[in-house]
Amino acid sequence: MKALALVAICAAGCGHALVCPAAGGPAWRQLTASRVVLKTNLSEWTAKEALDELETAATHIAGLILLPIPVAERPEVVLFEDLDDYRELGAPTWSGGHFTMDPRDPETPPTVVLFARVGWVASLPGVLQSWQHEYTHFLLSRLLQRTPTWLGEGLAQLLESARIDLEQGALVIGGSESGVPLEQWPPIKDLIVADQRTFYAEANRDRYYSAAWGLVYLLQFHHPDAFRRLLEALHASASTDEAWRATGLEPDALEREIHSEFSRDLPRAQRLSSAGPVHKPPDSMRLLGDDEVHLLWARLRPWEDPSAREKARADLEEAARVAPDSEELRRLRQQLGPR
Numbered sequence: 001m002k003a004l005a006l007v008a009i010c011a012a013g014c015g016h017a018l019v020c021p022a023a024g025g026p027a028w029r030q031l032t033a034s035r036v037v038l039k040t041n042l043s044e045w046t047a048k049e050a051l052d053e054l055e056t057a058a059t060h061i062a063g064l065i066l067l068p069i070p071v072a073e074r075p076e077v078v079l080f081e082d083l084d085d086y087r088e089l090g091a092p093t094w095s096g097g098h099f100t101m102d103p104r105d106p107e108t109p110p111t112v113v114l115f116a117r118v119g120w121v122a123s124l125p126g127v128l129q130s131w132q133h134e135y136t137h138f139l140l141s142r143l144l145q146r147t148p149t150w151l152g153e154g155l156a157q158l159l160e161s162a163r164i165d166l167e168q169g170a171l172v173i174g175g176s177e178s179g180v181p182l183e184q185w186p187p188i189k190d191l192i193v194a195d196q197r198t199f200y201a202e203a204n205r206d207r208y209y210s211a212a213w214g215l216v217y218l219l220q221f222h223h224p225d226a227f228r229r230l231l232e233a234l235h236a237s238a239s240t241d242e243a244w245r246a247t248g249l250e251p252d253a254l255e256r257e258i259h260s261e262f263s264r265d266l267p268r269a270q271r272l273s274s275a276g277p278v279h280k281p282p283d284s285m286r287l288l289g290d291d292e293v294h295l296l297w298a299r300l301r302p303w304e305d306p307s308a309r310e311k312a313r314a315d316l317e318e319a320a321r322v323a324p325d326s327e328e329l330r331r332l333r334q335q336l337g338p339r
């Protein structure tokens with residue numbers, strides 16, 4: 001998950017969220033490219049532009065992960081034009097995007113949910129940052145048998161910072177600052193064993209995110225061979241202990257290295273060669289029917305919340321009016337169960 005750095009300009013009461021096309025809301029489109037399937041209520045022109053950017057960013061991220069195994073599968077990206085609509089689907093208020101793999105339904109594609117605008121402020125750089133973060137989580141979920149929390153969040157934060165410098169034809173990475181001063185970072189030996197509960201606990205979250213970013217930065221740029229061995233071991237189902245042993249690195253030595261690297265407050269951008277942006281038309285593009293839009297919303301709502309569950313049921317009723325025999329409708333009804 002990607003923490004949101006923006007203050008919500010438009011809080012509750014800013015209009016009706018989630019109006020479907022049949023009720024006069026914006027059209028939804030599905031655009032497909034080689035690394036991404038985009039579903040969005042952005043205008044056609046903006047949607048095509050967004051698809052180009054998502055595809056280019058995904059190509060770079062895939063090339064930056066030090067495990068050269070291609071991932072053919074495409075995640076679905078649901079890009080809402082407005083923050084309000086994104087929030088209506090139950091995203092945590094501090095998140096700027098999230099990645100879900102639906103444990104209820106293995107047939108549902110892994111999905112990254114993002115928004116393009118806060119109030120009247122368009123935020124394509126923000127979208128790309130969140131996308132790169134979530135796409136990293138997606139790739140790791142496909143490449144590794146298990147992903148320790150520090151590794152997933154550390155690498156996602158590092159790679160979210162990648163930017164193309166068009167003038168110099170370079171990919172610039174690692175320029176982002178860590179949010180929390182070094183003195184507050186947890187020791188590496190605590191960080192690498194922290195489970196999700198510990199890592200995301202409110203009292204720890206910022207410190208652990210920062211330390212994870214620092215540790216992954218060090219591994220990616222100062223110990224790439226050791227880092228590759230760690231990723232290869234996790235790809236091959238090693239335990240996290242075995243994967244650490246494969247690096248040949250000592251946590252105590254890394255701790256000292258972290259202190260000497262990050263006690264200096266330097267801009268630490270790395271410049272890598274870049275193939276530049278990918279510009280090509282979508283492989284396919286079509287409008288989504290009103291039923292498909294409601295099925296999408298129903299699937300994204302947080303069902304653990306009873307009121308969201310009711311809204312999901314209402315979505316399914318709307319979808320049934322258009323396409324009562326759809327296979328996805330049948331599946332979602334079955335999973336949602338009776339009232």
Ligand SMILES: [Zn+2]
Pocket residue numbers: 001002133137152153156
């Ligand atoms: Zn994350």
